[in-house]
Amino acid sequence: DVKVTQSSRYLVKRTGEKVFLECVQDMDHENMFWYRQDPGLGLRLIYFSYDVKMKEKGDIPEGYSVSREKKERFSLILESASTNQTSMYLCASSLEGLAYEQYFGPGTRLTVT
């Protein structure tokens, strides 16, 4: 059973803070993804990674960066949090070549005040 875990379920940060969201998967998946989920907008891809140290921008990368130093771990970084980054953040992973079958973490609800 694939397990994708995220470091926090709820997080409250202040404007300007640097924020780290961690995601770990235990199924040796090559692909990992970070999305934000907003009502009425669905899921929007922030970044994805298809291998260690590799990253690709998604649809809304501005204000975010990522790090993948180990295969099982994919970190999302908000360099200077802003209120418009208040959202639900979802991490997902998938096997190489099976990007459509994504396994999701429980999500982190981030509030920036």
Place this chain on the structure above:
Amino acid sequence: AQRVTQPEKLLSVFKGAPVELKCNYSYSGSPELFWYVQYSRQRLQLLLRHISRESIKGFTADLNKGETSFHLKKPFAQEEDSAMYYCALNSNYQLIWGAGTKLIIKP
């Protein structure tokens, strides 16, 4: 442009009634489409994919290339079907997501 449209943000039906969640897509190629579901307080998970032509939890979805649609259907809704449903399109090894439809099944 590649796009997935789910025209209904909210759909409310009575238990036992038929359900149809609409999904339309725009894609210049042979599309691969999927339905994902998120039950309350649970993770988003894959429900079904068009290529397998399967029925999961009583739901089916047929790809209609002429109408560029991939509607999700169930003949008799159950209360446990209440959830958020997302239609997604496979494009260049990524998924393009619709905005989602919240399905509420009334008792």
